[in-house]
Amino acid sequence: MRTKLYFLFLLLPVVALAQTKVSGLVKDENGESVPFANVLFVNSNEGTITNEDGRFYLESDETWSTLRVSFIGFETQDIELDQKVNYKMEIVLGSGAEAMSEVVIFSGKTSKDEAENPAIKMLRKIWANKRENGLRQFKQYKYDKYEKLQFDLNTIDSALINSKLFKGMEFIFDQTDTSRVTGKTYLPIFVNEAFSKVYGDNVINKEKEILEGNKNSGFSENQTIITFVKDLYNDYDVYSNYLQFFDKSFTSPISRTGIQTYNYVLADSTFIDNKWCYNIIYYPRRKNELTFKGDFWVNDTTWAIKEINMQLSKSANINWVKEIYMEQEFDIVNDSTFLLARDYFLSDFSFRKKEESRGMYGKRTTLYENYDFDKELDKDFYDREVYNYDKDVYNRDDAFWEENRLESLSKDEAGVYKMLDTLKTVKKFKNLYNAGSILASGYWEIPSLNFDYGPIFSTFGFNDVEGLRIRTGGRTYFGQNDLWRLEGFLAYGFKDKKGKFGLSGKWLVDKKSRLIFSGGYRQDVEQIGASLTTSRDVLGRNLASSSLVNTAVNDKLTSIKLANVAVEIEPIQNLKFRTDLSLRELASASPTFSLDYFTDEAMTTTTGELKQAEVVFTTIWEPGKKTSGFGVERRTANEWFPTFFVSYTRGLEGTLDSDFEYDKLQFSFKKSTRLGGFGQLSISTEVGKIFDEVPLALLSPVPGNQSLFSIFNTYSQLNFYEFVTDEYASVQLEHNFGGRIFNRIPLLKGLNLREIIGIRGVIGNISQGNIDLNRPAFEDLLFEDGMMPTAITPNLIAPSSEPYYEYSFGVGNIFKVFRIDLNIRGNYNFLPDARKVGVTGSFGFYF
Structure with missing residues (x-):
């Protein structure tokens, strides 16, 4: 592979x-x-x-x-x-x-004392004046923005050109050029141009960017790819303490913590644009940290940055990126105002960091012109959204680009448009593109049928009830802005010899309010003890019911028949209201797992089947979330936004022969935050309560994790149904230091490992009424000789006397792709089959 x-x-x-x-x-x-x-x-x-x-x-x-x-x-x-x-x-x-x-010349570690090092004195003046520089000094602003994004294959040799892989596609190498930063030859393969008008108001802290035109080679109407590429290179303010991109926080050379992070040398001084400027060289004090090396020019009166370049330190703890190089140039708009005029960003992606290793360049050039200030616009202007896909924006003619392209394309950049138009007609390239598309989306596209087959990665699964499970399915796909979509699947378990299936559909009725109707039906096997929040995703299936390897017997599975209809609306951006009406038929899928409960007040009659109709009202607020696309399904285009979730469920006894009437209330909050040079903190908290007596299938089991995977929002040392609650409060914290500690340990700092710690806790209760109602769930499983079966049945206990907790110590970035966690159970070790210590891991590609 x-x-x-x-x-x-x-x-x-x-x-x-x-x-x-x-x-x-x-x-x-x-x-x-x-x-x-x-x-x-x-x-x-x-x-x-x-x-x-x-x-x-x-x-x-x-x-x-x-x-x-x-x-x-x-x-x-x-x-x-x-x-x-x-x-x-x-x-x-x-x-x-x-x-x-x-001047005094510094080598190695430079002094942090401004009396001994004039560069430090200048750095403090930059800090003192940074709020008076740039766009912050104006109430309102407006400017034109031209952005060019480019991806290039680099380090190409003649042997590769003549290889079988490129047979029939040799013409693509006519567009090769050489990087002015690295000196390596490269081949442009993707160019995206965008022209926008940007408006901002510092009084109300609002900014809006209106896209006037977008043009690229090969994906002219694919906003998802365009958004992904643009989000890879976030805008940054060099005056910020930390620069955020590639999911990392890099210490800025202008940071207030810079004195502790960088060495600074006053190197030169001269006139630039008739302004006297000083040149300061900087380089890291320590290896393996997310830092840069380079220099900057600063004006001697405003203490504004005139020019700066930043090159990633070779030892920086970042994966798949061999080189990062950035330049910013600031022009004098009036006699004392320096504003960003040009921003250049180059990154060299590669499997290895060796100089001769092959890779791919990602380059962004952004130019800013026609600044205008202090012209107030209505607040509604900034809040007004675009709801429809404007095809014209992505199909501007050459005259538009001649007028608005603020930097001419090089001969090779212009040639890549023509080259890719030709390349898309080559059968071999089509096959390579299709293979890449399957890896990225998980679906095999069949354009002639407007149908995608998949998800490919769900084809095989395994659990103790179904044994080996195979699954096939697909979805309609006319384009990424489809107003409606149908999906379905068929599955079969070779052990239980039962077929499963599901079908769902959704329809975007109104784009402005994002009014969506949806519905579907699923008949399947599910591990409902792996999540505190009941899923009504008709086609959903969690990892817990199909994990190939488990730490305990995975037989506590439920047969589910789910019919669901829903309507959702988003009247305000990122604030969504949804109402579901569902009918679930639940029963145990295993002879060693019981869902039996009493059906009469005298507690003489039992059943293991449940039919339950419910109406669910859900509110989801995700401030700061950005999406791409305008259809019934949109993709999230950014990270680091919080999610607030509130849900109220009403059980409808008698409706559609439903068995129980009850009320259930849940609230959850999730957020991942970058803490500058201290890494990333992820937090998840959830509280819930069921106000009536209900069977085990409707209670809230604390989510166990019997797999060997590290899964956030589960408890790694709990078995399924080890704790069952009707009211609970759960908190999970995980902090990834990003190598900040290991990078200071002599024997470890060269390995670029990352330390991760976590703590998880839950407190809950289960009423005596619910214990009595569900007593048959463990009494009825006695064999004739009075012995319990091999599988442990639900204990029907909750962590009420003291919170259950566990903690973990992890090492990430092992061989750049592996993470291993040592999980330690904090208490309740007296319970049967309690797993006191365990090891879980995960696999993934992370920067």
């Missing part, structure tokens, strides 16, 4: 189209590399700095004849360029005594 994925990570050392290219190594007279030296073409503003190993790469579309290399404390070197391409240069800088006497 890994070998086949490598087709995404390619390379080609060929000469591209730029006019002047140089690369090499800068050393001192002793042969030691000189990091952070300035390298530029003489009589130009095009330059770079050497990396921490003293290496550099620089290219220009113009022809230049002289390269200048300089650094404080050394003599400046001017090198004549006899040809347009000059690779593997070695430049030796001699000591400069005069320069050495002008």
Whole structure:
């Protein structure tokens, strides 16, 4: 599998189209590399700095004849360029005594005292003035924004070009070019352009971006892909203490915690746009942290940033990203206001961080123009939403882009549009694209039938009741903005020799209010003891009922027949109201698991079957959530927003021959928060209460986890139905330090491991009435000889005398994909088959 994925990570050392290219190594007279030296073409503003190993790469579309290399404390070197391409240069800088006497040169760890290090004094002035710089100083603002996103295959060699994989597609390599940052040759494969008008109001803290046009190579109307790519590169404010992207928090070099994180060196000073500016070089104090190296220019009166570049530290604890390079340039809008004019972001994705390894570039260039200020707009303007898909926005003509493209496309970027149009006609590429689509969505697309087969990954399952289970299914799919959708599945268990099936449909009636009608029917086997909240997803199926390996017998499964109709509406963005009317028929699916209860007050008659009609009123609020698409199904396009959930359930006795009348109230809250350099905290809390006596099938079992997977919102050391409640309060906390502790331990800091701690607790109660009602659930399972069966039946006890709790210690990022947790049960160890200690794990690709 890994070998086949490598087709995404390619390379080609060929000469591209730029006019002047140089690369090499800068050393001192002793042969030691000189990091952070300035390298530029003489009589130009095009330059770079050497990396921490003293290496550099620089290219220009113009022809230049002289390269200048300089650094404080050394003599400046001017090198004549006899040809347009000059690779593997070695430049030796001699000591400069005069320069050495002008400023203090720092090496290694620099002083944090501003009396000894002038760069620290300047940094404090930046902090003191940052709120007076940028757009914050205006009540309202408006500007034009042009954004270009590009993905490129990099490090392509001639052997790969001639390989069987690309046979018939060799023409794609006509578009290769060379990166001005890394010096590697790349092949553009995806370009997305967007032009927007942005409005903001600092008084009411509102901002709105109106997309005027979008154009890309290959996915012109696929908002999901476009939104995913754009969300990968979030906008950031360099003045913030932490910069958030790739699900990580990187310490900004302008951060108030920067003195503890970076070394700073005052390196140079000069006029830029007729403003005197100082140049400060920075680099990390410690390895393995989420930090950068680079330099910035700051104005000497406003203490505003004029230019800054940031390059990811090679030792940073981040996966799949070998390189991150960012540049920001600020223009003077009036005599004292510096505003962002250009933002460039490059990332090099790769399986490995070795220099020669193949990968994929992701690049974003954003330009800002036509600033306008202090023109107030109605608050309704910022709250007004777009409900319909405007196809014209994604199909603007060439004249629109000639007028609004703030930076011309390179020859290769322009050529990629034509190249991909041709590539999409090649059968081999279609097959590769389809394979990638299946991996991403889990469905096999059949466009000729407007049908998707899947989910592929649900084809096989296993549990103690069904044995091996196979499943087949699919959904209608005309496009991502479909107003209606039908889905269904068929399944069969080879042990119980029973078929299962489900069918559901949903219809978006009104786009503005997102009024949706839905309904369906499912007949299946389910582990309802794995969640506190009853699912009414007609096609849903949880991992607990199909896990291949379990820590205890997984036979406490329920046969369910569920019919459900629902209506939901979203009158305010991210505030959803839903009403469900459902009819469930529940019975035990296993001879060693009982759901029996008394049906009469005299407690003489029992049954193990339940028929229950319910109406459920649910409110879900997710402030800050962003979505893509305009159809009946939308995809979430961001993370880190909270979820508030409130549900009221009314059991309808007598309706459709329903057995019980009861009331149930539930509330839950979930949120993951990035805590700057301290990692990520996830919290989940839930409370609930059932106000009447009901059978076991309607009670609230504390969710156990008998699998070997680490599953948030379950209790890893609890068996299914070990605790059963009719009122409960549950809290789960998990904190991922992101390597902050391990990175300081000598034997561990080079492994890029991540430490994770968690604690989970629940307190609850079950009334005596519910215990008495459900007594047959464990009494009736006695065999004739009076012995209990092998499987342990529900205890019908709740953690009421003291909260049940457990805690865990985890190590993540093992080989970049594995996580292992040691789970320890805190109490109630006297219960039968209590699992005191256990190990769970998970697998995933995370940055």
